[in-house]
Structure formats: C-alpha cells, structure tokens
Amino acid sequence: MARVLVLGAGFGGIAAATRLRSLLDPSDEVVLVDRSTDFVMGLHKTWEVVGAHPLEEGRRPLAALRGRGIDVRQASVEAIEPAARRVRLDGAWVDADAIVVALGAETVPQVVPGLAQHGVNVWDRANAGRARDALAALERGRLLVGVFGTPYACPPGPFELALLARDALAARGAQVSVEVFGPMPIALPVLGPAESAKVEALLDAAGIPFHRGQPATSVGAGVVHLADGRDLAFDLLLAVPPHRVPRVLVDAGLAPAGGWVGVDPRTLATPFAGVYAVGDATAITLAHGLPLPKAGLFAEAEGHAVAERIAAEFAGREPTATFDGTGTCFAETGGGRAVQIDARFYADPPAADVQGPSEGAMAGKAAFEADRLAAWFGR
C-alpha cells in the first residue's frame, strides 16, 4: 500500500487527487489536504462582485470527494520535509510515498502601505460580498481596478472585471467612470503585443482607460500614489494585490524567499525525489523570459500529468506523461460575450491567439466551470 499526499485542494490539487484515484490501486491512499472546507472557482468571485451570479452557486464541499475514495482532510499544512517526504498537518507528522504540492499563491495587500485600509482585495473570495455591496452602492465618481504586482493569478482577470463592472454600472445608469492601472507595459505581456492589443482595443471601445507601466507605491483615502509621482483618484478601488508563495514552502526549502517553487516545466518534478509541485505556487519561465501565467487550466493539466507520473512510478513503469504548456481560457468582455484565448506557451517563441468576442466563447466559459464541477463533484 502506498500513500500520496496532495497538499491544497484548489484547481491543481483536486485535478491531481481525482486522477490519482482513478489510476492507483484501491489499496493505495490518496490524501487531499486543505484548510478550507470547500472549492469555488475564481471566475465565480468576479460574477459575485458584479452581481451576475452568487458565489454560493459555484461552491462545492470538498467532503463530497470522499465518496470517490479520496481521503479529504481539513487541516493546515504547517511544515514539509521534502527530503524525508513527510508533512506536518495540524501538529501531526504524516509520511508519504509521493507528495503533490498545490498550495497556490497568497495575496498580500499588507505589503503596499494603505492598500488594505483603502482598497478591497477582490482576488480573495472572502471579500467578494463586500466588493459587490460597494460596487452596488456606487452612484457617481470613479472606479479603479488596480494591479499592484506581477505575477498575479489570471492575467486577463482585472480587465474582465473592469469590463463587467462597467456593464453593471451602465445598466443601472450610475455616473461612474471605470479605469484600470498596473505595472505591466501592455495589458497581457505574456501574449505578445499583437494579441494583447486586441484586449486593449476592447477596453478602448468600452471607454476604459488603461494606465500601463504604472507601479503603485501606496494608497491613501481615495487616492493611489504611483511610482512616477502621479496620483490616481478613486471612489472605489478594487485591487489585485501582490501575490507570494505560501511561507511554508519557503521554510521547506522548496521555494526561495521572494520567489516561487522551481519545477521541471514538463514533469513538474522538484529537486526532491517523489515531490512534485503544480499551479500558482510554481514559476515556469517561457522562451521569451516571461512566466507561464498563473491559471486554473494550467494547474489542472499539471495535476493530471503529475498524477499519471506518480501512478507509473508506483507501478514500476517509466513515467512518460508531461505537461505541454497548451491551453484555452475565456475572458468575459460584457454583453454576454467573451474572448477565447488559445495558447501554446512552450513554443519558441510562445504563441497565443485571442478570438472574439463571441457568444460562443461565453458558452465555452460557462462550460469550463460546469464541466469541471460535474467531473469532480458530480454536479
């Protein structure tokens, strides 16, 4: 009997655990650990904020995965000893034959002076209701969607939020302008200038200025201070704070302080035998020098590849499954439409294609969530 510990039950962890369960012998244990009791996709956070669909609609209890033979444990991952393949969960050490690290990225608004007091961290689902109420109460003035650091999860997400918020404000006749700022030189650097320009054109058409290349240094009451000395005033600041790797991964020696977990781009192996890492906690540098975007679809595909490799190793076979850096994601643009982004990020140079907006891509986005919830949780 062997045991796999999957740390984190987000996109990557659930994908790895469910795939492992379908591949391993029933006598092998698949233990899935998370401090949370449920799963919600990031896209549902945005829907909640703009009043499109309640968060509750997309929430699923992790306990439901027990019915599939996965040992779901609600616990904090307090320490990891990767060389010994053991993990401390709520004070108790647990040994494993293989470990999948899928702890995601944390948002850290506290590193930007004034951000936590004056802005709403919309990348944390705990704040989605507060952001929704603040947006719904806004009658006039200026809404700022601000990116406070890169990399951040879901690169198109802030632009999608701005477009959807603009739609919601216009629908009820609010006299509110919407603007976006961030340190990026173009909206989506990883896609390259031509494809990024398609997204920027959508912002232009919606009358949403994008203040590019503008790192923020601090936030005051109703004002963001930029590094170049200029200020951006706001009545509501919906913020994407800087992200960082969970501290436990730095303490474990899996990630450098201020960095991310280094993995082989195709196998997701860490330098420690039997220890893999997937998803937002990792950094994979592409041929053009930019990192693979932090996105659920990649965390999922990585989780699948790792599960296949572990199953092969347990069966005494040479593992052959790899992650190929391809994927399709959808970003809503308002009016019931979305763009579809097809990417081949491991190509040299990395390739991406932004198509739409279209109603078909919007249907693709809805299916992206519905298909996974059905496959993992049965509904």
Ligand SMILES: Cc1cc2nc3c(=O)[nH]c(=O)nc-3n(C[C@H](O)[C@H](O)[C@H](O)COP(=O)(O)OP(=O)(O)OC[C@H]3O[C@@H](n4cnc5c(N)ncnc54)[C@H](O)[C@@H]3O)c2cc1C
């Ligand atoms: C607003 C928004 C919209 C998005 N839209 C999309 C989209 O449309 N498509 C897409 O592909 N991606 C999207 N994303 C990005 C996507 O959500 C992330 O890339 C994805 O969740 C990363 O998966 P992960 O498994 O690496 O981490 P996560 O899904 O973040 O999971 C990490 C898990 O680890 C747990 N954890 C962390 N530390 C500990 C600890 N010490 N002890 C116990 N548990 C711990 C957390 O509770 C969490 O459940 C969006 C993100 C946001 C914020």
